[in-house]
Amino acid sequence: LSKEDWDRLYTWIDLNVPYYGTWTERGAQQHYIQSRREYEKRLAALDYDPEVIINPYTPGTIAFEAPAPQPRNDAEATAPGWPFNGAQKQGKRETITLNVGGEQKIELVKIPAGSFVMGSNTESPAEAPAHAVTIDKPFYMGVTEVTMGMMQQFDATFENGVYDMHYKDQVRRGYFVNDPAFPAIRVSYDKAVAFCEWLSKKTGKKVRLPTEAEWEYACRAGTDTPMNYGDFNTDFAPHANLADVTLKRLAVHGIDPQPIRNPDKFWDYELKDARFYDTVLHLAKVGSYAPNAFGLKDMHGNVAEWTSSPFVGYPGAAASEAFDPKLRVIRGGSWYQRQHRATSAWRWGYPSWQRPYNVGFRIVVED
Numbered sequence: 001l002s003k004e005d006w007d008r009l010y011t012w013i014d015l016n017v018p019y020y021g022t023w024t025e026r027g028a029q030q031h032y033i034q035s036r037r038e039y040e041k042r043l044a045a046l047d048y049d050p051e052v053i054i055n056p057y058t059p060g061t062i063a064f065e066a067p068a069p070q071p072r073n074d075a076e077a078t079a080p081g082w083p084f085n086g087a088q089k090q091g092k093r094e095t096i097t098l099n100v101g102g103e104q105k106i107e108l109v110k111i112p113a114g115s116f117v118m119g120s121n122t123e124s125p126a127e128a129p130a131h132a133v134t135i136d137k138p139f140y141m142g143v144t145e146v147t148m149g150m151m152q153q154f155d156a157t158f159e160n161g162v163y164d165m166h167y168k169d170q171v172r173r174g175y176f177v178n179d180p181a182f183p184a185i186r187v188s189y190d191k192a193v194a195f196c197e198w199l200s201k202k203t204g205k206k207v208r209l210p211t212e213a214e215w216e217y218a219c220r221a222g223t224d225t226p227m228n229y230g231d232f233n234t235d236f237a238p239h240a241n242l243a244d245v246t247l248k249r250l251a252v253h254g255i256d257p258q259p260i261r262n263p264d265k266f267w268d269y270e271l272k273d274a275r276f277y278d279t280v281l282h283l284a285k286v287g288s289y290a291p292n293a294f295g296l297k298d299m300h301g302n303v304a305e306w307t308s309s310p311f312v313g314y315p316g317a318a319a320s321e322a323f324d325p326k327l328r329v330i331r332g333g334s335w336y337q338r339q340h341r342a343t344s345a346w347r348w349g350y351p352s353w354q355r356p357y358n359v360g361f362r363i364v365v366e367d
Contacts, residue, residue, distance in 0.1 A: 021053065022050070022051045022053065023050075023051065024051050033051060037049065075129065076130075077117045077119075077129070077130040077131050077132055078117065078132065079115040079116050079117050079132040079133070079134075080115050081114065081115060082114070082115055082116045082117060082222070082224070083116075083222050083223055083224040084114070084222040085222055085293070086220075086221030086222035086223070086292065086293025086294050087293045087294075089112050089114060089222060090110070090111075090112050090293070090294055090295075091112070093109060093110070093295055094109070094110040095107055095108060095109050095110070095140075095143075095295075096108050096110075096140055096365065098199065098203050098205065098207075098365070099203070100150045100153045100154075100199065100202075101153040101202070102149070102152075102153050104147070104149050104150045104153055106142055106146070106150065106363065107142070107143045107144075108140035108141055108142050108143065108363070108364075108365055109140065109141060109143055109294060109295045109296065110138055110139075110140050110367065111135075111138060111139055111140070111141050111214075111217070111218050111294055112138050113134075113135050113136055113137055113138050114134070114135055114217070115132060115133065115134040115135070116132075116133060116135075116216075116217050116220060116222075117130050117131065117132055117133075117224065118130065118131055118132075118133040118213060118216050118217070118314075118345070119131060119216075119314055119345050120226070120343070120345040123226075123340070123343065123345055123346060124346075125317070125318055125320060126313075126317075126320070126322060126323075126347055126348065127314075127345045127346065127347060128314070128317060128318075129314060129315075129316050129317060130345075131314055131315060131316070133213050133217070135213065135214060135217050137366075137367060138367045139210075139214060139364050139365065139366055139367050140364060140365040140366075140367060141210060141214070141218050141294075141296060141362065141363075141364045142362040142363045142364070143287065143291070143295060143296055143297055144183070144286035144287045144297050144298055144362065145183035145184070145286055145298055145302065145303055145305060145360045145361065145362045146183065146184050146187075146192075146195065146360060146361055146362060146363060147180060147181055147182060147183055147184060147286055148160050148178065148179065148180050148181075148182050148183070148184045148185075149180030149181065150184070151184040151187065151195065152180070154194075154195050154198050154199075155191075158184070159178055160177045160178050160182060160184065160185050160186060160283075161176075161177065161178070161185075161186060162174040162175060162176050162177065163175040163177055163282055163357065165250075165252050165257045166250050166251075166252065166270075167252050167253060167254075167257040169254070169255050169257075170255070170256075170257055171255055171256050172256060172257065175281070175282060177282060177283050179283070179285065181285040181286060182283040182284075182285060182286070183283065183286050183298070183302055183303045183360040184303075184360045184361075185283070185303055185356075185357060185358060185359065185360050186355040186356070186357060186359075187306075187355060187359065187360055187361060188352060188353050188354060188355045189209075189306050189328045189350070189351075189352035189353075189354075190352050190353060191355075192209060192306050192361040193208075193209065193308075195361075195363075196208050196209060196363055199363070205365045205366075206365060206366045207363050207364075207365055208308065208363070208364060208365075208366070209306055209307055209308040209361060209363065209364070210307055210308065210362070210363075210364045211307060211308055211309050212307040212308075212309040212329045212331060212347060213309070214307075214364060215305065215307050215331045215332075216331065216344055216345065218294060218296055218299070219292065219296070219299040219300070219331070219332065219344045220344045221292040221293035221294040221296070222293060223292075223293075223344070225344075226339070226340070226343040226344065226345070227239070227240075227300055227339060227342075227343060227344065228292045228293070228299065228300065228344055229290075229292070229300075232339045232340060235275075235276050236273075236276055236278065236300070236301070236339060237276045237277055237278045237279070238289065238290050239289050239290050239300065240278065240289055240298070240300040240301035240302070240342070241278050241280055241283075241284040241288070241289065241298070241301040241302040241335045242273070242276075242278065242300065242301040242333065242334075242335065242337060242338060242339060242342055243270070243271060243272040243273060243335065243336055243337055243338045244272060244273060244274070244276045244277055244278045245272065245273075245274040245275075245276065245277050246277065246278065246279070246280065246281045247270040247271075247272040247281070247336075248263060248268055248270075248272075248274070249281050250270050250281070251263035251267035251268045251269075251270070253267065271338060272338065273338050273339065278301075280335070281335075282335050282336075283302065283303070283335060284298075284302055284335070286298060286302070289301075289302075298332075299332055299344075300332060300333060300339075300342045300343075300344075301332070301333055301334060301335055301337070301342050302334065302335055303332075303334050303335070303358055303359060303360040304330045304331065304332050304333055304334045304337075304342075304356075304358055304359045304360070305330065305331050305332045305359070305360060305361050305362055306328060306329075306330060306359065306360075306361040307328065307329045307330070307331055308328070309328065309329045310325040310326070310327065310328065310329070310349075311323055311324055311325065311327035311328065311329050311347070311348070311349025312324075312325050322349075323349075324349060326351065326352075327349030327350055327351055327352075328349060328350060328351075328352055329347050329348070329349055330347065330348050330349065330350055330356075330359060331346070331347060332346075333346060334358035334359070335358065336358050337358075
């Protein structure tokens with residue numbers, strides 16, 4: 001590991017260990033500790049006292065040095081004809097349907113060509129600077145994410161698996177999320193690409209993942225607000241499966257963990273917007289929420305989605321160690337994230353082999 005890697009590990013330990021650093025401070029009796037040391041010397045040839053505090057920290061001895069501010073390009077960006085009314089621009093809605101097999105079908109809707117302002121100057125540096133982009137050709141995009149049932153036509157062994165119950169003492173594995181109508185999760189970028197190649201051969205269409213520009217353009221559907229249905233104070237319950245009040249049910253306890261009826265702040269630590277109620281705890285069946293102006297569903301929330309684009313800075317972006325062209329861009333946020341981590345512009349990257357618990361994908365077909 002590099003020096004920075006070790007520093008990150010030490011920091012993680014410092015932020016997560018109990019505030020007592022030794023068993024003595026927590027009230028352990030000295031004769032227990034002494035007995036342990038004697039057995040370690042006799043049986044393991046270890047002469048080490050874990051209770052010794054080496055170089056104790058004295059508050060105020062290290063001066064805080066603020067990091068240098070990152071330069072940002074916050075100039076206003078414009079694009080011809082944008083923002084626009086998505087339904088009017090789309091006109092008569094055109095769809096196609098691909099037969100995946102086993103009665104599994106994917107409906108795709110035609111997305112018109114056009115220009116828009118991509119990114120945001122008011123979110124994280126990764127989304128800046130906002131800049132004009134033109135989508136030259138129309139394309140078809142899946143109305144919903146690819147489901148677990150569809151993935152099983154490609155790979156009969158595929159399963160979403162189980163989501164953990166967030167408690168140390170368990171006799172159950174957690175929340176099973178294996179409904180065939182749920183979006184597929186724990187899909188690597190590599191496997192998503194393989195699915196597209198398989199479906200291309202099966203249907204004779206050119207099936208692929210969207211670029212992140214195509215994804216954001218389709219998600220916005222002509223809007224310039226953070227979410228395609230409004231701002232962060234707009235009730236997302238009719239539109240998206242995001243981190244809502246149901247996340248309180250992740251506060252559980254007991255050997256057979258059950259949700260705590262009224263969890264206090266110690267247990268109820270999951271970040272959420274408790275003003276809103278989208279009716280589900282984790283995954284929702286695809287297409288359960290209202291579509292955007294182009295007819296696409298679940299662009300915000302439910303599961304985040306792979307794109308084909310490398311995770312690099314936009315033109316004019318400040319240099320950042322976070323960017324890495326070996327990573328692939330993820331978009332859209334998931335059921336576990338709040339609105340400001342699931343906006344039309346929000347982006348982050350994962351390695352192509354990673355299988356995140358809250359990431360799936362949707363397909364596009366070239367017109």
